[in-house]
Amino acid sequence: MPANQSIPHEKTLDSSLALLNEGYLFITNRCRELDSDLFQTRLLGEKVVCMKGPESAKLFYDPERFQRKGAAPKRIQKTLFGQNAIQTMDGKAHQHRKLLFMSLMNPARVELLKILIRQEWQHKFGAWKQGRVVLFEEAQDVLCRAACAWSGVPLKEEEVRERAKDFGDMVDAFGAVGMRHWNGRRARRRAEAWIREIIGQVREGKLTAEEGTALHAIASHRDLEGNMLDTEMASIELINVLRPIVANATFIAFGALAMHDYPETLLNLRTGDEAYKEQFVQEVRRFYPFGPFLGARVNSDFTWAGHEFEEGDLVLLDLYGTNHDERVWENPNEFKPERFKEWAGSPFDFIPQGGGDAYTGHRCPGEGVTIEALKVTFDLLANEVEYNVPDDQDLSVSLVRMPSLPESGFIIEQVKPRS
Numbered sequence: 001m002p003a004n005q006s007i008p009h010e011k012t013l014d015s016s017l018a019l020l021n022e023g024y025l026f027i028t029n030r031c032r033e034l035d036s037d038l039f040q041t042r043l044l045g046e047k048v049v050c051m052k053g054p055e056s057a058k059l060f061y062d063p064e065r066f067q068r069k070g071a072a073p074k075r076i077q078k079t080l081f082g083q084n085a086i087q088t089m090d091g092k093a094h095q096h097r098k099l100l101f102m103s104l105m106n107p108a109r110v111e112l113l114k115i116l117i118r119q120e121w122q123h124k125f126g127a128w129k130q131g132r133v134v135l136f137e138e139a140q141d142v143l144c145r146a147a148c149a150w151s152g153v154p155l156k157e158e159e160v161r162e163r164a165k166d167f168g169d170m171v172d173a174f175g176a177v178g179m180r181h182w183n184g185r186r187a188r189r190r191a192e193a194w195i196r197e198i199i200g201q202v203r204e205g206k207l208t209a210e211e212g213t214a215l216h217a218i219a220s221h222r223d224l225e226g227n228m229l230d231t232e233m234a235s236i237e238l239i240n241v242l243r244p245i246v247a248n249a250t251f252i253a254f255g256a257l258a259m260h261d262y263p264e265t266l267l268n269l270r271t272g273d274e275a276y277k278e279q280f281v282q283e284v285r286r287f288y289p290f291g292p293f294l295g296a297r298v299n300s301d302f303t304w305a306g307h308e309f310e311e312g313d314l315v316l317l318d319l320y321g322t323n324h325d326e327r328v329w330e331n332p333n334e335f336k337p338e339r340f341k342e343w344a345g346s347p348f349d350f351i352p353q354g355g356g357d358a359y360t361g362h363r364c365p366g367e368g369v370t371i372e373a374l375k376v377t378f379d380l381l382a383n384e385v386e387y388n389v390p391d392d393q394d395l396s397v398s399l400v401r402m403p404s405l406p407e408s409g410f411i412i413e414q415v416k417p418r419s
């Protein structure tokens with residue numbers, strides 16, 4: 001019997017172009033056509049199994065069956081992740097590295113980051129006066145300052161925009177070919193050189209890293225063999241803290257768009273109902289397109305629900321499609337924060353930042369930080385300021401361009417304190 005006979009096959013030689021044309025809906029569209037949660041196709045000439053839905057997510061996060069080694073393409077490692085970093089590790093070595101990240105997320109440290117983000121926004125509000133600003137870029141700057149201060153990384157005033165943009169360009173490269181990809185590589189090279197220098201200064205005693213900061217933890221981290229990370233790897237992992245904090249600018253632009261498009265949500269955010277604030281944040285993370293899918297490789301042959309998986313197969317898990325699965329989410333294409341009142345909290349049905357367990361698996365260690373950063377920001381935008389959203393901008397959200405964003409970056413004007 002040919003391998004994977006029971007997995008529905010897409011009848012095409014290669015789907016790479018279709019993926020570029022359909023973006024976030026590529027996997028969902030085929031699951032619908034084939035009436036299956038999984039299907040086999042070819043991308044860039046390679047056999048790939050694509051899956052969506054909570055059951056598929058549960059399978060994907062089984063470390064006995066899947067590994068990350070060899071899953072992330074070099075082009076993603078040279079832009080988004082950094083080469084050979086935590087995203088590509090498995091087993092005990094991965095868990096040990098993961099504890100390093102989780103140790104930064106204790107309640108006192110998360111509280112400090114919230115305070116820093118609040119201060120940076122308040123500083124911005126004062127500086128904006130009445131002119132027009134692109135909220136996405138302003139949020140990148142706010143988060144870059146806060147992330148660096150929180151992590152113990154010195155940042156000069158005049159370098160804020162360049163550093164923030166570099167972190168943004170690494171993220172902007174993940175679904176890109178051509179210019180955007182090369183911008184992402186350049187941005188990573190610049191950022192790694194900058195952070196390598198800082199790690200070197202700490203290790204040579206020329207810069208003091210305060211205990212509890214990411215700079216201190218990463219500069220002094222030892223692997224399971226007792227060796228320090230080389231400066232290159234240390235800089236990559238510190239960037240794996242800074243870059244994703246700045247990436248919250250995308251969710252901030254989407255959240256502002258939600259307040260604009262669904263004005264009842266803005267009114268609800270103004271009632272002071274804390275539970276609603278969290279529901280709003282969760283719905284922003286579920287509804288809008290950011291992370292499209294994740295990849296892993298089959299460890300060794302196995303059969304699951306009658307489907308045969310072969311050692312080495314590349315498997316993609318659809319994050320966006322799982323967050324819009326109509327079996328889990330009623331009217332998934334409606335923006336409705338209240339749905340989270342009812343949500344039972346499965347680790348596999350709501351996976352904007354990955355699924356499973358953050359300590360033992362690859363789930364994002366920064367999910368709590370993300371939720372808190374967004375809560376603070378939306379609270380400020382709803383309750384401390386008023387602004388006008390000019391009509392002469394393109395607020396459309398593409399489901400083809402990856403990563404997506406409101407096209408104009410969400411321009412606001414006439415920002416003033418809320419009376």
Ligand code: HEM
Pocket residue numbers: 086087088098101240241242244245247248249251290291294352353354355361362363364365366367369370
């Ligand atoms: C914009 C908000 C964020 C999004 C959309 C996001 C998304 C994700 C996703 C989809 C993964 C992959 C999960 C997997 O491979 O199974 C991930 C992993 C990761 N994230 Fe986040 N993340 C965000 C914020 C953060 C923050 C704030 C931090 C750190 C402060 C962070 C650090 C990481 C790290 C280190 C990993 C690799 C974990 C591992 O491989 O074990 N992320 N994130």
